[in-house]
Amino acid sequence: MRLTTLALLMLPTLAGAEEVAKVGVDWVGNDIVIEAVADPVVGGVTCHLAYFERSVLDRLSQGNWFEDPSNSAIQCARTGPVDVSTLRPGRSEDVFSEGRSLLFKSLRIKRIYDAKNQVLIYLAHASELSEGSAKMSMSTVPLLAGDAGASPAD
Template sequence: MKTLRLAAALCLVPLMSGAEQVGEVGVDWVGNDILIEAVADPKVQGVTCHVAYFDRGLLDRLSKGNWFEDPSNASIACRQTGPITVGDIDRSEDGEDVFRTSRSIIWKSLRVKRIFDEANQTLIYLVHAAELTDGSAKLAISTVPLYQPGAN
Protein backbone atom coordinates (compact mmCIF):
# COMPACT_ATOMS: atom_id res chain seq x y z
CA MET A 1 0.00 0.00 0.00
CA LYS A 2 2.84 2.43 0.80
CA THR A 3 4.35 1.84 -2.65
CA LEU A 4 1.02 2.70 -4.30
CA ARG A 5 0.65 5.83 -2.15
CA LEU A 6 4.19 6.86 -3.03
CA ALA A 7 3.51 6.39 -6.72
CA ALA A 8 0.31 8.47 -6.48
CA ALA A 9 2.14 11.27 -4.70
CA LEU A 10 5.22 11.54 -6.93
CA CYS A 11 4.10 14.99 -7.97
CA LEU A 12 4.27 16.10 -4.32
CA VAL A 13 8.02 15.80 -3.99
CA PRO A 14 9.04 17.53 -0.76
CA LEU A 15 11.26 20.58 -1.09
CA MET A 16 12.19 20.74 2.57
CA SER A 17 15.93 20.45 2.58
CA GLY A 18 17.18 18.53 5.55
CA ALA A 19 13.68 17.39 6.55
CA GLU A 20 13.59 14.09 8.35
CA GLN A 21 10.37 12.18 8.85
CA VAL A 22 10.15 11.35 12.56
CA GLY A 23 6.54 10.20 12.81
CA GLU A 24 3.65 8.78 10.82
CA VAL A 25 0.16 8.34 12.26
CA GLY A 26 -2.42 6.38 10.30
CA VAL A 27 -5.79 8.12 10.62
CA ASP A 28 -8.09 5.74 8.72
CA TRP A 29 -8.26 2.48 6.81
CA VAL A 30 -7.86 4.08 3.34
CA GLY A 31 -4.22 5.05 3.84
CA ASN A 32 -4.49 8.69 4.92
CA ASP A 33 -1.72 9.61 7.34
CA ILE A 34 -0.42 12.50 9.36
CA LEU A 35 3.31 12.92 8.74
CA ILE A 36 5.64 14.66 11.17
CA GLU A 37 8.97 16.01 9.95
CA ALA A 38 11.83 17.55 11.90
CA VAL A 39 13.63 20.38 10.15
CA ALA A 40 16.60 22.29 11.53
CA ASP A 41 16.55 26.00 10.72
CA PRO A 42 19.44 26.36 8.25
CA LYS A 43 20.34 29.90 9.42
CA VAL A 44 19.70 29.54 13.15
CA GLN A 45 21.81 26.84 14.70
CA GLY A 46 20.14 25.21 17.70
CA VAL A 47 16.51 25.54 16.53
CA THR A 48 14.48 22.64 15.20
CA CYS A 49 10.89 22.81 13.96
CA HIS A 50 8.50 19.89 13.84
CA VAL A 51 5.87 20.22 11.12
CA ALA A 52 2.83 17.93 11.00
CA TYR A 53 0.66 17.67 7.89
CA PHE A 54 -1.90 15.44 6.22
CA ASP A 55 -0.81 13.01 3.50
CA ARG A 56 -3.66 11.63 1.39
CA GLY A 57 -3.63 7.95 0.54
CA LEU A 58 -4.26 6.39 -2.86
CA LEU A 59 -7.87 5.39 -2.12
CA ASP A 60 -8.70 8.91 -0.97
CA ARG A 61 -7.16 10.32 -4.14
CA LEU A 62 -9.18 7.88 -6.28
CA SER A 63 -12.48 8.55 -4.49
CA LYS A 64 -12.15 12.35 -4.46
CA GLY A 65 -10.81 12.62 -8.01
CA ASN A 66 -8.18 15.16 -7.01
CA TRP A 67 -4.94 13.26 -7.55
CA PHE A 68 -2.46 16.06 -7.34
CA GLU A 69 -3.26 18.00 -4.19
CA ASP A 70 -3.00 17.57 -0.43
CA PRO A 71 -4.84 19.69 2.16
CA SER A 72 -3.33 22.97 3.35
CA ASN A 73 -3.68 22.16 7.05
CA ALA A 74 -0.47 21.99 9.05
CA SER A 75 0.83 22.46 12.55
CA ILE A 76 4.25 23.59 13.76
CA ALA A 77 6.26 23.55 16.98
CA CYS A 78 9.77 25.00 17.10
CA ARG A 79 12.13 24.59 20.03
CA GLN A 80 15.67 25.23 21.09
CA THR A 81 17.55 21.96 20.60
CA GLY A 82 21.06 23.24 21.34
CA PRO A 83 22.97 26.48 21.84
CA ILE A 84 21.37 29.10 19.57
CA THR A 85 23.54 30.93 17.05
CA VAL A 86 21.65 33.32 14.78
CA GLY A 87 23.25 33.58 11.35
CA ASP A 88 22.60 36.06 8.57
CA ILE A 89 18.79 36.15 8.67
CA ASP A 90 16.30 38.51 7.07
CA ARG A 91 15.24 40.95 9.80
CA SER A 92 12.42 42.66 7.85
CA GLU A 93 8.76 42.45 8.89
CA ASP A 94 8.16 40.01 6.01
CA GLY A 95 10.82 37.64 7.30
CA GLU A 96 12.02 34.88 5.01
CA ASP A 97 11.04 31.41 3.87
CA VAL A 98 12.93 28.86 5.90
CA PHE A 99 11.57 25.79 4.11
CA ARG A 100 8.61 24.61 2.07
CA THR A 101 7.02 21.56 0.54
CA SER A 102 4.73 21.21 -2.45
CA ARG A 103 1.08 20.37 -1.75
CA SER A 104 0.06 20.14 -5.43
CA ILE A 105 1.77 19.98 -8.82
CA ILE A 106 1.96 23.74 -9.33
CA TRP A 107 -0.60 25.71 -7.39
CA LYS A 108 0.01 25.18 -3.71
CA SER A 109 2.91 24.93 -1.29
CA LEU A 110 3.18 24.62 2.46
CA ARG A 111 5.71 27.16 3.75
CA VAL A 112 7.44 27.96 6.99
CA LYS A 113 8.52 31.56 7.39
CA ARG A 114 10.82 32.97 10.07
CA ILE A 115 10.21 36.48 11.40
CA PHE A 116 12.54 38.11 13.91
CA ASP A 117 10.80 40.08 16.67
CA GLU A 118 13.81 42.14 17.70
CA ALA A 119 12.02 44.11 20.46
CA ASN A 120 11.13 40.87 22.27
CA GLN A 121 14.23 38.90 21.19
CA THR A 122 12.04 36.14 19.76
CA LEU A 123 12.04 34.14 16.55
CA ILE A 124 8.54 33.57 15.17
CA TYR A 125 7.93 30.62 12.85
CA LEU A 126 4.74 30.72 10.77
CA VAL A 127 3.46 27.75 8.77
CA HIS A 128 0.90 28.55 6.06
CA ALA A 129 -0.29 27.46 2.67
CA ALA A 130 0.65 29.58 -0.33
CA GLU A 131 -1.86 29.15 -3.13
CA LEU A 132 -1.73 30.78 -6.54
CA THR A 133 -5.31 32.07 -6.55
CA ASP A 134 -6.77 32.52 -3.07
CA GLY A 135 -4.00 32.05 -0.53
CA SER A 136 -5.10 30.31 2.62
CA ALA A 137 -6.18 31.32 6.09
CA LYS A 138 -4.97 28.01 7.51
CA LEU A 139 -1.91 28.84 9.58
CA ALA A 140 -0.10 28.15 12.83
CA ILE A 141 2.78 29.84 14.65
CA SER A 142 5.47 28.85 17.09
CA THR A 143 8.02 31.05 18.85
CA VAL A 144 11.54 30.55 20.17
CA PRO A 145 12.84 33.06 22.72
CA LEU A 146 16.46 34.16 22.28
CA TYR A 147 17.00 35.38 25.82
CA GLN A 148 18.91 33.20 28.23
CA PRO A 149 17.34 33.07 31.73
CA GLY A 150 19.91 34.02 34.36
CA ALA A 151 22.30 35.57 31.81
CA ASN A 152 23.40 39.17 32.37
Protein backbone atom coordinates in the same frame (compact mmCIF):
# COMPACT_ATOMS: atom_id res chain seq x y z
CA MET B 1 26.62 27.47 -17.84
CA ARG B 2 28.67 29.45 -15.33
CA LEU B 3 25.86 31.98 -14.87
CA THR B 4 23.35 29.21 -14.19
CA THR B 5 25.64 27.62 -11.60
CA LEU B 6 26.26 31.00 -9.97
CA ALA B 7 22.53 31.77 -9.87
CA LEU B 8 21.80 28.42 -8.21
CA LEU B 9 24.51 29.01 -5.61
CA MET B 10 23.05 32.41 -4.80
CA LEU B 11 19.58 31.02 -4.03
CA PRO B 12 18.80 30.94 -0.31
CA THR B 13 19.38 27.58 1.27
CA LEU B 14 16.14 26.08 2.52
CA ALA B 15 16.09 23.45 5.21
CA GLY B 16 15.43 19.84 4.37
CA ALA B 17 12.91 17.86 6.35
CA GLU B 18 13.47 14.53 8.03
CA GLU B 19 10.43 12.33 8.60
CA VAL B 20 10.04 11.50 12.28
CA ALA B 21 6.75 9.58 12.24
CA LYS B 22 3.60 8.72 10.31
CA VAL B 23 0.34 8.27 12.16
CA GLY B 24 -2.52 6.47 10.41
CA VAL B 25 -5.82 8.30 10.87
CA ASP B 26 -8.42 6.20 9.02
CA TRP B 27 -9.12 2.94 7.19
CA VAL B 28 -8.39 4.34 3.70
CA GLY B 29 -4.72 4.94 4.54
CA ASN B 30 -4.59 8.69 5.15
CA ASP B 31 -1.74 9.71 7.45
CA ILE B 32 -0.49 12.58 9.53
CA VAL B 33 3.21 13.01 8.79
CA ILE B 34 5.56 14.59 11.32
CA GLU B 35 8.83 16.02 10.01
CA ALA B 36 11.78 17.64 11.79
CA VAL B 37 13.06 20.81 10.11
CA ALA B 38 16.27 22.38 11.43
CA ASP B 39 16.69 26.10 10.78
CA PRO B 40 19.62 26.24 8.33
CA VAL B 41 20.58 29.86 9.09
CA VAL B 42 20.03 30.32 12.82
CA GLY B 43 21.10 26.88 13.99
CA GLY B 44 20.02 25.60 17.37
CA VAL B 45 16.30 25.59 16.47
CA THR B 46 14.38 22.58 15.23
CA CYS B 47 10.74 22.78 14.19
CA HIS B 48 8.43 19.79 14.03
CA LEU B 49 5.86 20.15 11.28
CA ALA B 50 2.76 17.94 11.16
CA TYR B 51 0.56 17.74 8.07
CA PHE B 52 -2.07 15.55 6.43
CA GLU B 53 -1.07 13.21 3.60
CA ARG B 54 -3.80 11.64 1.47
CA SER B 55 -3.67 7.99 0.46
CA VAL B 56 -4.08 6.65 -3.08
CA LEU B 57 -7.52 5.23 -2.17
CA ASP B 58 -8.65 8.63 -0.84
CA ARG B 59 -7.34 10.37 -3.97
CA LEU B 60 -9.27 7.93 -6.21
CA SER B 61 -12.51 8.21 -4.23
CA GLN B 62 -12.41 12.04 -3.96
CA GLY B 63 -11.44 12.63 -7.60
CA ASN B 64 -8.79 15.20 -6.68
CA TRP B 65 -5.66 13.25 -7.51
CA PHE B 66 -2.94 15.91 -7.40
CA GLU B 67 -3.55 17.86 -4.19
CA ASP B 68 -3.10 17.46 -0.44
CA PRO B 69 -4.84 19.67 2.14
CA SER B 70 -3.00 22.75 3.37
CA ASN B 71 -3.62 22.11 7.07
CA SER B 72 -0.51 21.95 9.22
CA ALA B 73 0.75 22.39 12.77
CA ILE B 74 4.19 23.53 13.90
CA GLN B 75 6.11 23.50 17.17
CA CYS B 76 9.70 24.75 17.43
CA ALA B 77 12.25 24.24 20.19
CA ARG B 78 15.79 25.22 21.06
CA THR B 79 18.07 22.27 20.29
CA GLY B 80 21.49 23.95 20.55
CA PRO B 81 23.27 27.31 20.44
CA VAL B 82 21.26 30.01 18.64
CA ASP B 83 22.87 32.72 16.48
CA VAL B 84 20.63 35.56 15.24
CA SER B 85 23.50 37.91 14.29
CA THR B 86 22.77 37.64 10.54
CA LEU B 87 19.00 38.20 10.82
CA ARG B 88 17.20 41.45 10.07
CA PRO B 89 14.39 42.21 12.53
CA GLY B 90 10.83 42.13 11.21
CA ARG B 91 11.71 40.45 7.91
CA SER B 92 10.07 37.13 7.02
CA GLU B 93 12.51 34.62 5.56
CA ASP B 94 11.87 31.19 4.07
CA VAL B 95 13.12 28.26 6.12
CA PHE B 96 11.33 25.38 4.37
CA SER B 97 9.02 24.77 1.40
CA GLU B 98 7.35 21.57 0.22
CA GLY B 99 4.94 21.09 -2.68
CA ARG B 100 1.36 20.13 -1.77
CA SER B 101 -0.04 19.79 -5.27
CA LEU B 102 1.15 19.12 -8.79
CA LEU B 103 1.43 22.87 -9.46
CA PHE B 104 1.36 26.16 -7.57
CA LYS B 105 0.64 25.10 -3.99
CA SER B 106 3.20 24.64 -1.24
CA LEU B 107 3.50 24.30 2.51
CA ARG B 108 6.06 26.78 3.86
CA ILE B 109 7.82 27.69 7.07
CA LYS B 110 8.91 31.30 7.47
CA ARG B 111 11.07 32.78 10.22
CA ILE B 112 10.60 36.28 11.64
CA TYR B 113 13.02 37.82 14.14
CA ASP B 114 11.22 39.98 16.71
CA ALA B 115 14.26 41.82 18.12
CA LYS B 116 12.24 44.03 20.48
CA ASN B 117 10.74 41.03 22.28
CA GLN B 118 13.79 38.77 21.75
CA VAL B 119 11.81 35.99 20.06
CA LEU B 120 12.07 34.00 16.85
CA ILE B 121 8.67 33.40 15.27
CA TYR B 122 8.12 30.42 12.96
CA LEU B 123 5.00 30.49 10.79
CA ALA B 124 3.75 27.46 8.85
CA HIS B 125 1.31 28.38 6.08
CA ALA B 126 0.04 27.36 2.68
CA SER B 127 1.08 29.34 -0.36
CA GLU B 128 -1.08 29.20 -3.48
CA LEU B 129 -0.75 31.03 -6.78
CA SER B 130 -4.43 31.78 -7.33
CA GLU B 131 -5.95 31.90 -3.84
CA GLY B 132 -4.56 32.84 -0.46
CA SER B 133 -5.13 30.50 2.44
CA ALA B 134 -5.95 31.37 6.04
CA LYS B 135 -4.67 27.98 7.22
CA MET B 136 -1.63 28.63 9.37
CA SER B 137 0.13 27.65 12.56
CA MET B 138 2.74 29.53 14.58
CA SER B 139 5.44 28.75 17.14
CA THR B 140 7.91 30.98 18.99
CA VAL B 141 11.39 30.39 20.41
CA PRO B 142 12.53 32.86 23.08
CA LEU B 143 16.09 34.13 22.82
CA LEU B 144 18.42 34.16 25.80
CA ALA B 145 20.89 36.89 26.76
CA GLY B 146 23.82 34.63 25.76
CA ASP B 147 22.58 33.95 22.22
CA ALA B 148 24.85 35.36 19.50
CA GLY B 149 23.38 38.58 18.14
CA ALA B 150 20.65 38.79 20.76
CA SER B 151 20.20 42.14 22.51
CA PRO B 152 20.46 42.16 26.28
CA ALA B 153 17.10 42.33 28.05
CA ASP B 154 16.05 45.82 29.18
